[in-house]
Structure formats: structure tokens, C-alpha cells
Amino acid sequence: MHEPPAWDSAFRERHRHDMPRWQTHQRLARIMAATRTATLRETMPGLDWRGYFDQYLYAPLGWEFKINLYPLPKPQQMDLSQIETFRRNPCLSPNWRYVEFCRQGGRFRFIAEQRRRMRPKVILCTGQAEEEEFLLAFGFQGVPCSEHHLQPADLVKTLRVYSHEGTHLVICPKVGGPTGINSDTLLDAMGAFLSVWLDASDFPDVRAQAMRAEPPAGTAHLAWRAMTHSQAGSASASAV
Template sequence: MQQQVKEWACSFSGCDGGNPNAPIWLCGIEWGLRVKDGESYYQKLAEQIMAGPIPLTQTQFPWADSLTYPYGLSFAKLYQVIQGQAIDSHQDVKLLSGDELFKLNLYPIAFNSTDSGLWQQHGFDRLTGFSSKSLFNNWCFFNRFPFFAELKQKHKPKLIICTGINYLTDFLMFFGGVKQVDRIYEAKLLANSPEKRTIYWTSLDGTLLVVLPFLSGRYGLNSNALLQAAGEKIATLYAEINTNR
């Protein structure tokens, strides 16, 4: 592996930005990528990787722009419920300053398909020295993740919301490292829905870490009722942790 690749991967690569001093962090798995954006994305990404680390900078989270995507729209509803607001007031997040949120991703390289051949097709086997995306992501687990665990310790957000329960272990390591995860809890969301959803949470040195299902999809938080239930549960857990501090 070239030194630039390691420095790039163990930096703020693949993340969206916002205010690292914000009380709430939001973490996904990797960037969403539309098919038509693929070629330009991979070309720019290769150049970016060879340029080295991506610096951590404080910006204002683009609430209005995020509402143009399904993920951002669902999160705006969830956010408003956590804040004690009505779920249908989600458009009001456009009035926020942008200092309220920091948005990250577990992994820095995205694909619009699970086709394993895309890694070689776009030359990432040669660029990174790993023959597959799976091997690269496993390397990130032991090298990229400690960077963000230290970042969490430095900035100490009050709440971290993660999406994708199949990545529970990844999120715990990403923010907690090997020493901070004492206990892990689970709960079923109580909502007027025929299908129940499970969420997981823990306290990382005073930070509430919650891992939710995806915010859409067949098994995700795909209704206002489920988003409402998740937001109310997070608000309750947040109040309990801060009461017990």
C-alpha cells in the first residue's frame, strides 16, 4: 500500500462534513452513488487518494440540500421528533444554522452495486494494493476506525445516530474502539406497524450511540410511524443518560 492511500483512508475521506463540535453526529456506511455519477466520481477519487489525507474542517451542514434526498428527508423527520417537534415539521430544518450536525461514513469508497468486479474495473486493486473491496474494508476496521474513535473522544458529541444494524460491530468499533464498549442494549420499537424494528444502543463515556435500521427499504424505518417511534425512543434514552451523569 502506498503511503498516500493509508493517509487518505485514515482521514476525513468519504464523509460529508458539518460541525465536528455539534451535539449530534450522524453516521452512514458509505456515500450513496447514482449510476450516472460513477465515472466522474471514480476519476476524481483516484486523484484525491493520491493527494493524501482529507483535513477535518468545520462547515455548516446543508440541511436544505439534504432534504432533496430520501435519506436526508427521513433523517429530518427523525431529527425533529428527537427535538420534540412534530414529524411533519421536517421542512423547518432548512431554518437551522447548520451547526447542529456532523455527518460521517464508515467507509471511504462507494459503489452503486454490490458487483465485486467493480473494484478491479475501476483500478482500485492496483491503487490500494488490495485485491477486493472486502479486504480493503477489513483493513479500514483496524486502521481507519481508530482515527474516528479518537475524533469522538476529542469532540465528545452527546448523541451519535448510526444507520444500518447489520453494521453494529463496525459502528461500535468506529466510535468506541476496543475499550469503551461496556454493555450493548436492544429494544423493539413500538409503532403502529405490522413489522417491528430493533434498535441498539450503548453509552460511550457519556455519548449515547444508537444504531438504527436503514431509514428506508423493506426492513428499514420506512414509515412516519416507525420514524416517530425511533425518535421518541432516542429522546427518552438521551434524557436518561443525561439524568444519570
Template sequence: MFTRQELDRYFASYVGMEGGNPGAAVWICDRSPAWSEPIVAPLHPHLAPPAWDAVFRQQHRQDMAKWFGHQCVARIMAAARAEALGVRLGDNDWEHYYWGHLYSPAGAEFRLSLFPLPAHVDGRTTWSKAFRGQPELIPQKRYVALCREGERFRFIARTCERWRPKVVICLSHRHTDEYIEAFSLDGVAGEEHALRPADQARRLHLFTRGDTTWIICPAIGGSAGMTSQVQLDAFGKFIGARLAASDFRHCLELETHEPATRPQRQPEPHRERYAVPPVAVAEREIGHRIRPGLAWSEAAMTGNCETYA
């Protein structure tokens, strides 16, 4: 059983973040991650940001074909890159960007989450069952209060102030109040912008303080979210207008990267970041889950992204 102080110190770090380059011009923020690592003693805060480096890409090459929401983010960033560089957006640029550059250690974006644990453990296990024996995490609203009132939100605010990204993309209007609280945007005047790439408009809410603009946008996926290739490309172009060519100096040219084919058989369970542990391990290591995702499909190829990143 962990004390409130132990959990507060652990959460005040890069735990639960996809990562990338915190010094990048673009930050992409979601409310909660789609995965979590085992919560086991001793708790060690993650003081260095994770990233999709060469080792990560090699280890998870087969899995990356299923990470549908991240493919949508790659579409946005590929369009932003083309706009910032003043070049034509190629039909396959998003694929090359995804396989070679998204969330890379020296890349153009950094992916973070307001909260360190997934909001839903899985489709069958309740929150109270998943974290039984941890009174500081039950009920879920107690955990949420710990992050908002404790060091998690303060860590995010300090990190943003340190790196000062040009653009912070905040996914989903549903969580506007939490984004405003986490980034200390109370009192900052906002403005509305309608993104109209086709017949359906998507509402954006912008806040600017200093050299940073926060853009609260629809979620990726869902009937009211950004789902089509046209919408994602238009949003990327909107972001790219706020960036410079130097923000993409690591990928002035996009190399061809072939998507991985699905393996014939799944590997045996192990304790790496995205694997499902054996039952005996899962019972000891609370909070472990596999990343959800869809297989590489026609929808992924055409950009009809209907799952969350």
C-alpha cells in the same frame, strides 16, 4: 498509484463524510457514503469537517429535492427537536428542518461514515475496474482491512472521544461488528429496546459509555428498516428524550423554506462534489460518482422512505 501509507493518511480524515457540526449532540453514522470525491494526486487529508452551509445549499438546492434518505433523517431530527423543546411536532417541521438546518455548521447533528468510499461504485462498474491500477484498494476486502486496521477507524474513535456526542445513531444492524470495532465498544454491556409506534416493532441495540449512548438501529428503508412517517417520528422522539433544549438553540423557531422545483434541464457536467465528470476526466479521476436519489415525490411527502440515506 498510491502507496498504502498515502491512502492510510488520506482516509484518516473527514473524507467521505457528509459532515455538519462535530460538536453536536447527535452523530449519525453509516457504513459507507453514497458518493466519493476523485482520488487524485496529491492526496490531501480533509482536516476540517464539511457541512451543508449556505453556499452548499444554494449550489445544490435543486439536487436536495432528490436526496430521499436525508429527508428521512430530517424527519428523525425534527421529531427529536420537538421532544427536546417540549413542543408539538408540526406536519411540515421536517421540511423546514431539512431545507434550513440539517447538517449545518452549527447544527444539532453530524453525519459520518465508517469507510471513505462507496461500497458500490455504480450499477455497472465493478470495484476492481473502478480502482484498477491501485493495488492497495483491490480486492475490496484489502481496502476494508486498511480502514479497519489502519488509521481510519482510529481517527473516528479519537474524534468521537474528543467531541463526546450524547447520541451516536448507527444505521443498520448488518454492520454491528464494524460499529463496535470503530467506536471501541468491546466489553461495553448492551441493552435491547423495542420501538413500537404501531403494529410493527423495530429493534434497537444500545451501548452506553460515559455520557455517550450508541444506538444501533435498522437501516432507513427496506422491508425491515424504518420506512414510515410514524416510525421515523417515534425514533426521533426516542432520541429527543436524551437531548436538551440547548442542543437545538440554533433552531428554536423553524423558518419556512420552500422546496426547490425540479430544473427544466440538467446543468452541464463539472467537477463539483456531486456532478458526473466528463468521460475523459472520469477515466483519470477514479472513485468519482454521483449521489443517488429519487425525485421529490408523494412518497417523500408522506414519509414512506424506501431508499438509504
């Protein structure tokens, strides 16, 4: 069954028993909520991470959307029908050919074009091993890099930042896992780090929206967040 490109009310109802187990999305919701709180310099009712996850994450006309670098799941995550289709298509099998098809074909060009058209302020890429893939996909090859250190407590996480055409692309460890951004403290710190490039105008009518089930039209272009997930390399990125 084809899922909608956004988490609308029908999607949430259909997956209401599954969503409590979606830990990666919950962590991303915490980063997004922390970004908004740090930008506005105040805590808003209904805009903590759980409220954000339950009502706002990937909502229609909302503040972010999800896009995959590699749109197909990993071969080990496919069902039997997907595996059979994958094997029969010469562009998809073996896996390295599919990866090159995305990288050199229209997939990465499409993502770069969307970045140029939408002009996000921040793109957060989670998965340092796939750094070159993110740079290629978003059109950041050859852009100078600066390193920053995220250390809200004892653990230090290295972030690599590329700035180009008004967009800041941040490469960080994966969200979760033993060596990733895996604690509430680190997730909140990441949100605060991203907020330095934002201001209150990026979150219009946030007080009224805190009490609504879905953000109204007119806000999507102001805070464009693309959570990009690399299925082939288990990398993900978010853009603001």
C-alpha cells in the same frame, strides 16, 4: 469536484434539483426534527422535517455532520475514473483489503478519537448487519448491550443500545426499505426515543434559529450528530 464538508448555501444551490430525491437524508431530517420537538415538548415553526431538511441538515456550524465509516463509494457506484484508480491502488483492491485497511488502519481510530473528543450524547447507527463495525469504529467493543423495542403502531423494531463514557450508541434497522424504519410514524418514534437522553440545553436559542437560514456559531459542540454511513455495508449511523 470536491464537495464541502457541510451543506452550505452554495451546495444547496448546486444540488437544488437533486435534493428532493434524497429520501434517506429526508428521513434522517425527520428523525432529527422529531428529536428536537420531543426534547422541547413543543412544535416550533420552521422546525418540521421539511424545514429542517431545507435549512438545517448538515448546515455549517449546525447540529450534525456526516462521516463515512468507509469513505469511498461501493465499486458498483463508482464512475470509470474511480474504478480505474481503485484497481491500481493495492490498498483499495480487492474490496476486502480496503475494508480491512479502514478497520485496522487509521480510519476507525480517527472516528473513535472524534467520538472521545466530541463526546456526543447519542450515536444512531442504522444498519444492524454492521453492528460489529460500528462498535469497532466508535470504540464500543466489549460494552454491555440492552435491547429496546420501538412500537408506535403494529410494527415492532428492535433497538440495541450501548452506553459508554457518557455516550449512548443505538443500533437500529436501516432508514427506509421494506424491513427498515420506513414510515413517518416510526421515524417520529425514533426521534422521541432519542430525546430521552437530551434536554433543552442541547438546543440553545432554538426559537430564534427557527427563523434563520443557518444556526449560529456556538451550537455545534452542544448537539453533535454524526451520521455515519458505511459504504461497504450500506450501514449508516447518526449521533446526537
